[in-house]
Amino acid sequence: xxAADHPSDSRPGPGPGTEVLVDARGLRCPIPVLRLARxxxxxxxxxxxxxxxxxxxxxxxxxxxxxxxxxxxxxxxQEATWTAYLVRRPAQG
Amino acid sequence: MASAWELGWADPRRLHRHGRQARRLLDxxxxxxxxxxxxxxxxxxxxxxxxAALRWAQEGLRYAARRRGQRLVASAVEHSAILxxxxxxxxxxxxxxxxxxxxxxxxxxVELGAxxxxxxxxxxxxxxxxxxxxxxxxxxxxxxxxxxxQRHGIPLLVDATASLGRDPVPRDFDVLAGDARSWGGPPGxxxxxxxxxxxxxxxxxxxxxxxxxxxxxxxxxxxLAAAAAWGDTSGSLxxxxxxxxRLVDRIRAAAAAVPETEVAxxxxxxxxxxxxxxxxxxxxxxxxxxxxxxxxxxxSGSACTSSTLEPSHVxxxxxxxxxxxxxxxxxxxxVAPAREATVDGFCAVLPEAIAAVRSQLESR
Numbered sequence: 507x508x509a510a511d512h513p514s515d516s517r518p519g520p521g522p523g524t525e526v527l528v529d530a531r532g533l534r535c536p537i538p539v540l541r542l543a544r545x546x547x548x549x550x551x552x553x554x555x556x557x558x559x560x561x562x563x564x565x566x567x568x569x570x571x572x573x574x575x576x577x578x579x580x581x582x583x584q585e586a587t588w589t590a591y592l593v594r595r596p597a598q599g
Numbered sequence: 600m601a602s603a604w605e606l607g608w609a610d611p612r613r614l615h616r617h618g619r620q621a622r623r624l625l626d627x628x629x630x631x632x633x634x635x636x637x638x639x640x641x642x643x644x645x646x647x648x649x650x651a652a653l654r655w656a657q658e659g660l661r662y663a664a665r666r667r668g669q670r671l672v673a674s675a676v677e678h679s680a681i682l683x684x685x686x687x688x689x690x691x692x693x694x695x696x697x698x699x700x701x702x703x704x705x706x707x708x709v710e711l712g713a714x715x716x717x718x719x720x721x722x723x724x725x726x727x728x729x730x731x732x733x734x735x736x737x738x739x740x741x742x743x744x745x746x747x748x749q750r751h752g753i754p755l756l757v758d759a760t761a762s763l764g765r766d767p768v769p770r771d772f773d774v775l776a777g778d779a780r781s782w783g784g785p786p787g788x789x790x791x792x793x794x795x796x797x798x799x800x801x802x803x804x805x806x807x808x809x810x811x812x813x814x815x816x817x818x819x820x821x822x823l824a825a826a827a828a829w830g831d832t833s834g835s836l837x838x839x840x841x842x843x844x845r846l847v848d849r850i851r852a853a854a855a856a857v858p859e860t861e862v863a864x865x866x867x868x869x870x871x872x873x874x875x876x877x878x879x880x881x882x883x884x885x886x887x888x889x890x891x892x893x894x895x896x897x898x899s900g901s902a903c904t905s906s907t908l909e910p911s912h913v914x915x916x917x918x919x920x921x922x923x924x925x926x927x928x929x930x931x932x933x934v935a936p937a938r939e940a941t942v943d944g945f946c947a948v949l950p951e952a953i954a955a956v957r958s959q960l961e962s963r
Binding site for chain 1 (some may be wrong): 832859861877879880881882883901902903908909910914915918919921922923960963
């Protein structure tokens with residue numbers, strides 16, 4: 507499986523409750539976590555970002571990123587052959 | 600080492616002069632190591648390396664306990680020679696309960712409450728805990744862990760393959776495994792210590808070698824070299840470990856000063872010569888290569904540097920960032936006299952090396 511098989515960084519549209527998808531399936535560490543971190547810093551605070559990853563290192567490194575940058579890990583779901591991580595950057599203050 | 604090969608070539612079971620000399624040299628080497636470890640010479644078995652010592656320790660403890668059970672209790676950060684054996688036994692028996700891994704805290708120290716729960720579980724044959732972790736350096740609470748084992752009548756195997764010669768010799772064990780390389784000895788020689796009265800038994804025909812605990816003849820020159828190295832290393836241990844601790848503290852401070860870089864493991868209650876850190880959003884393989892290009896040989900627990908593409912099980916169990924990981928094992932001063940200058944040079948280039956590797960990822 508390659509990244510080209512999946513639409514990447516698709517945006518359903520702005521607004522509250524918006525969710526941004528980062529499809530990093532088939533990519534190896536640290537690229538999935540890198541793309542997650544980049545998207546979280548580019549999107550407005552409060553945006554939910556859903557990362558899809560097959561890389562086993564993401565199971566450790568997504569929670570570590572969340573801890574080191576003060577993000578919020580909303581949900582982790584094991585899908586058929588990948589894991590989905592729902593992460594939010596809280597508003598400042 | 601060369602003189603050891605000249606002296607110890609003969610078969611120690613032969614009665615001729617060369618055989619008797621080889622026997623005496625082997626006995627002396629064993630006695631010297633036993634004294635250093637605070638045990639009896641007949642409790643010490645030479646093995647073909649540290650991993651063999653870990654395997655034999657487990658096999659003998661499991662076989663001796665076969666009527667009580669087959670279950671292993673081990674911390675989740677044990678050497679893979681422990682964890683893969685335990686998983687193998689559980690998989691062969693199709694019984695996941697035969698292998699219990701006890702979690703650790705963020706510093707890599709075993710959770711004693713969970714340890715007690717696991718040790719008390721029915722069918723436990725033995726427990727295994729390292730004296731200190733070889734990847735992050737954190738020491739384990741051996742005394743408390745062994746008291747728990749003793750309350751439940753469970754023997755404790757202590758893996759000292761990372762600590763012997765670098766840190767005080769563990770006292771709280773029933774069976775101990777060591778690797779001569781950790782104290783500056785030769786590769787290919789390990790030691791297995793089985794304390795008198797501990798239930799340990801080989802699942803094999805009787806052997807005349809090594810008090811019946813081995814059917815592999817010890818390589819006498821390696822045993823001599825290991826004993827000589829023990830003499831050198833143990834004599835200088837207090838000075839050596841204080842010096843190593845000071846240098847590792849410098850590396851820890853230099854790494855922690857790089858933005859978004861975390862140093863893993865206990866800052867104080869640890870081996871003096873090991874340090875591990877992870878740089879967020881850096882590629883571990885690229886970082887190893889970048890540091891190598893600048894003249895510094897380091898290891899890494901990142902998945903991209905392993906043949907299996909799985910990250911270090913130690914970092915994963917601790918919940919520490921596994922990518923962008925660098926692991927440094929400081930050589931003994933006797934082996935690397937210029938190590939202080941090397942450490943200072945490393946600390947100076949580290950920020951640039953991490954920045955260079957991070958910038959490579961900007962377009963990915």
